[in-house]
Amino acid sequence: MNWVVTVLLVLGVFFFAIGTIGILRLPDFYSRLHAAGKCDTLAMTLTVSAVALYNIHGLSFGNILVSWKVFAIVFFISMASPTATHAITKAALVVGVEPWLKKRGPRK
Amino acid sequence: MMSQVFLATALALVLLIFLTLIRALSGPTVLDRIVGVNMIGSKTTVLLLLIGLIYEAMPMFIDIALAYAFLNFIATIGACKYFRRIKKVHLEDDLPTKIEASV
Amino acid sequence: MKAKLSTFVIMLCFWVILSGMFDAFHLTLGVLSCLLVAHFSGKMLFEGLRVEVRARQIFGMLTYAPWLLWEIVLSSLQVTYIVLHPQMLDKMEPQLIRFKTKLKSKFARVTFAQSITLTPGTITVSIQDDEMTVYALTNSAADSLPGEMERRIALALEPERR
Incomplete structure (x- = not known):
């Protein structure tokens, strides 16, 4: 059980790191959202389920209740994170942030 | 043993929060800052x-x-709802030239 | 009435999970506040639909979720590849594409938009009625839309309309 928790945590931190590097390296606003939205969702799901798994080792009533709450966080995050990304993109489009497009001919 | 793993993970997260703070502080538009702050929040x-x-x-x-x-x-x-109404967040005048230089 | 009752039951379950106290005082508080919420915003959760319709939609969602989870993993790996690639600007072909969706209900459209945001290389920018604007990171991601995902959502959420 401990090994599973450790692996999940390490994977989660890895994807958090990818998201952070992505948000620093990518060239324009819209592509940064790719890194932010996707990697954060996956990383939060992984780390938070690691916490929930570690927490049920005692298997008492209080522990199960806490784990339920942790899974509520997972559920909420997986719904809220794309919504937030969508809201930011919409705001950017309305405000008029230009997407960075490569210089090339029109697409066939 | 496990508490050390948690401690190491928490330290790594704090480091990543500081890295994200770079984007939140230096992001060319206000919306970049919002994305940065959102990511900091999820790490927190x-x-x-x-x-x-x-x-x-x-x-x-x-x-x-x-x-x-x-x-x-x-x-x-x-924040998104608010900045959708404010039209003057074009703080990224220098961004396209920077990308042209790096390509 | 049915909608209000269902809202009340769901809210009460949520209250019990969040509070974790089972003495008379806390349960009374919970029942009172759940009654208030159910009375004032009972229509919000079901937006005028019949309760059975919404329940079937949620069940369809459950059958769709595992595939979505796998797609999230794939998309994160793809972002990883692009971010860690030394010449990442060559790998990217950013573009805005527009297409019309065949999905009818609001719930299915929102699910579709969320799924596009979570799958490899694409984010939804806006939905106007049935026209969706999507920002794609690569050519292959742009070509893959709407494709299989729309079919799966139609199968899970709107089986009677096919």
């Missing part, structure tokens, strides 16, 4: 859970983390 939620595990006060910290996750989401939505 996990950090709160880990603190709860380290100090073995899970029932307390889980509520704080839950409230933080909700607040993070609502703050992002609110």
Whole structure:
């Protein structure tokens, strides 16, 4: 059980790191959202389920209740994170942030 | 043994929060800053859970983390709604030239 | 009425999970506040639909979720590849594409938009009625839309309309 928790945590931190590097390296606003939205969702799901798994080792009533709450966080995050990304993109489009497009001919 | 793993994870998260802060501080548009702050918030939620595990006060910290996750989401939505009306956030005049130079 | 009752039951379950106290005082508080919420915003959760319709939608969602989870993993790996690539600007072909969706109900459209955001290389920018604007990171991601995902959502959420 401990090994599973450790692996999940390490994977989660890895994807958090990818998201952070992505948000620093990518060239324009819209592509940064790719890194932010996707990697954060996956990383939060992984780390938070690691916490929930570690927490049920005692298997008492209080522990199960806490784990339920942790899974509520997972559920909420997986719904809220794309919504937030969508809201930011919409705001950017309305405000008029230009997407960075490569210089090339029109697409066939 | 496990508490050391949690401690290391929490330290890594704090480091990543500082890296994200670079984008939140230097982001060319206001919306970049919002994205940065949103990411910091999601990392903080996990950090709160880990603190709860380290100090073995899970029932307390889980509520704080839950409230933080909700607040993070609502703050992002609110900020987006606000800046959708303000048209003058074009602070990225130097961005295209920078990209041209790097290509 | 049915909608209000269902809202009340769901809210009460949520209250019990969140509070974790089972003495008379806390349960009374919970029942009172759940009654208030159910009375004032009972229509919000079901938006005028019949309760059975919404329940079937949620069940369809459950059958769709595992595939979505796998797609999230794939998309994160793809972002990883692009971010860690030394010449990442060559790998990217950013573009805005527009297409019309065949999905009818609001719930299915929102699910579709969320799924596009979470799957490899694409984010939804806006939905106007049935026209969706999507920002794609690569050519292959742009070509893959709407494709299989729309079919799966139609199968899970709107089986009677096919």
